[in-house]
Amino acid sequence: MAFAPHRSRRSALCATLALSSLALTGTSWAQEPAAQWPSKPIKLIVPYTPGGSTDIVSRTVFEAVGKRLGQPVVIENKPGANSTIGVTQTARAPADGYNFVSVLAAYTVNMSLYKKLPYQPSDLVAVSHVADLPMFLFAANKLPVKNAKELAEYGKKQPLNYASSGTGASAHMIGARWAQENALNAQHVPYNGSAPILADLMSGQVDMLFDPALVPMPHAKSGKIKVLAVASKQRWPGEPDIPTMEEAGFPGFVMNSWVGVLAPKGTPQPIVDKLSKTIAEAVQSPEVKAKLTQLGFGAIGSTPAQFQQLIDQDTAMYKKVIETAKVSID
Template identity: 35%
Template sequence: MAWHKLASTLAAAGVALLAANAAQAQAPAADFPGSKPITFVVPYPPGGFNDTLARTVSDRLSKSWKISAVVDNRPGGNTLIGNNLVAAAQPDGHTLLITPLPFSALPGLYGGKLNYDALKDFAPVIWAGSTQNILVVRESLGIDSVQAFIDYAKKHPGKLNYGSTGSGSSNHLSMELFMQMTGTEMTHVPYKGSAPAVVAMLGGEIDALFDNIPNLSQHIKGGKLKALAVTGSRRTPLFPDLPTVAEAGVPGYEVNVWFGIQAPGKTPPPVVQKLNAEIARLIRQPDVVKLFGDQGVEVVASTPEAFFELVAAEVPKWTRVIQEAGIKVE
């Protein structure tokens, strides 16, 4: 696809930019973090894995570096309130942004209306972890496979309702990509968060939902929701009998839900590297790996360069999906 070529070009440019910044850095990060607090901005309300990531890292970082590390929840504006705050913050490594997959959809949703450039105004620190979405359907539909779901949707175009946590969310994009690749049509019903979307699913208000493993696992295990498949490239250890969507009849389908941490764009590379090394060490600790794993999230702990390459590939991918679907901000 064309976005692969664009992603490769962007990634190469990003690596060159990181190298140039490193060469221009005047001094190492020997004095960082100093005595100034580090703030993790979460562009969502408390609760959910974004919050878990921020509080886990901030708690352990405050202990290991003997500094104040705090979490600042800044929900609203489809995450733009928090994103804008960090993009405009002092680039000294003391203000960091929790960054999940929907960050890469915003350029496609808003075009030139964003107050920042997603690939220039942030310095990727670390790709912390990844999970998957699970496709669940209403039990009373009597559907027990992805193919049966596709067949039903084709026989009843536009009649099935699917939920999401809003335009550009990972569950919304997962279904839009699914519909594009299967030639199906369903009606989008956005909710203000995962919790109300799941409640609507449990109450039979909607017929289908893609959502993160941590948000659905207890309801699937309790038999309240019928799970059909996971969106990643391989099965999840939490539900080893569930096929991937690709295995179940949609070859090439893949959505990996990622979580990362970024700093303002002009943060000195030595500071970024120091943050990366310590955060990677902290989230690789066995108790954190288990904490995340119990929620269906696999620790990645990447380099800054690898996280940049991920975002650089995701932005054109989701821009294409959004443009082809004609998605508008709701």
């Protein structure tokens, strides 16, 4: 019994050394995946339907990303509830570096649009601002206006309506903000998707619409509708004759939609950084950049910190728009 205390101290010392060894091993293990990653296919959830702009851009970009990383990126479409279904699945997925989600600016809208979300913004971390999607202001030919300034003046005197693909969509938020800031007598008309909007815009049932260039622009060029401005900071390279909203007389009115990538909270930062860098290399490559331009997107490829700054900025902006317009889905 006299030796028991010595054995106890020796056991405690061994246990301490063992724990220290485990801690060091754990640290090495936590850093190891960055060098080896990825060692298997990566899953990217797209919370929208197949064939849509987000789906096409994600597939275009991540095909190139997969080639650079040496592992395929498997796209899984999980549409519904303004992207919250797919985002929720990613937020609850293992933070092992193999689960990511592609989101639009609607991700920041949802934080104010829904009173209660099945996830918290803190459940996800920013990876990359992949690309911007410039939004153009289109108007029906029946309106007696030639530019955005004349449309705003007309809308102060006459009732207008503006369409979007649904409550909370980027087109809804941009239209709502423009109406608020210019005291327009404008009513939002939500549609079930984008396809039926164009027909009603051409027939004059819809007065105006903020939308990407891809579908409406050919009809504007053929004279069936008008295109008045683009809500981006610079003119769109594909349509250099179309002024920005700021040039058209609306200082500070810059509202792009965008595509970005998020990961579950706890995903090792070296992996997040590696994927972010790879995305930047992919979108800035001549081949991918040209494809994005054809689709109406502008290649970005930001750092995680830059993307988080954009998320915070847009979350605050959309909150103000939503509260002023008293928009809610719940």
